[in-house]
Amino acid sequence: MGVIKYGVCLKKNPVKGTTKAYAVINSEEFNFTDMAEQVTAETTVTRTDCVAVMRAVVDIAKREILKGNRIVLGDLGTIYPTLTSKGQAKVEDLTAHYITHVNLRFRPSPEFSNEVQKATFEKTALKKTMRKALADEQAAMAAKLAALGDQGDGDDTGDTGDDTNP
Numbered sequence: 001m002g003v004i005k006y007g008v009c010l011k012k013n014p015v016k017g018t019t020k021a022y023a024v025i026n027s028e029e030f031n032f033t034d035m036a037e038q039v040t041a042e043t044t045v046t047r048t049d050c051v052a053v054m055r056a057v058v059d060i061a062k063r064e065i066l067k068g069n070r071i072v073l074g075d076l077g078t079i080y081p082t083l084t085s086k087g088q089a090k091v092e093d094l095t096a097h098y099i100t101h102v103n104l105r106f107r108p109s110p111e112f113s114n115e116v117q118k119a120t121f122e123k124t125a126l127k128k129t130m131r132k133a134l135a136d137e138q139a140a141m142a143a144k145l146a147a148l149g150d151q152g153d154g155d156d157t158g159d160t161g162d163d164t165n166p
Helices: 032-042 047-065 110-117 128-151
Strands: 003-012 019-025 077-086 099-108 120-123 157-159
Touching: 032 047, 047 077, 099 110
Parallel strands: 003 120
Antiparallel strands: 003 019, 077 099, 077 157
């Protein structure tokens, strides 16, 4: 079972103008090199072989996602692409021209999802980088809300991916 470190930040609702305290994950970056070092420490695989295999897995996963395929990563879960498009009145009118964005989704396996829900939490002070990231996120959200207000109800676009059955 893992221990997730979290901090508390105040977030202002730009529409209502209210401010509330919320928990946010206060994490360190765990990168490709860190992963390779841990795999090497926990197996008989050399670091060089581990890095080569991990790079190949990343390259293959990218190639398959760019074909529109789902990548099932065992007990971790599934990474899959979905599309956002502008809606058209007739099926025959919807062409690739109206596809506006490719989204990437991750759906954890049921086993991993259950494991994550058993995590415990440790309150910590927010790191300076986390505070900056949260401020940037809040500014981006305010800009999105302002843009939505200018565009109406947004019925012309949407994620057409089916998140219920990846």
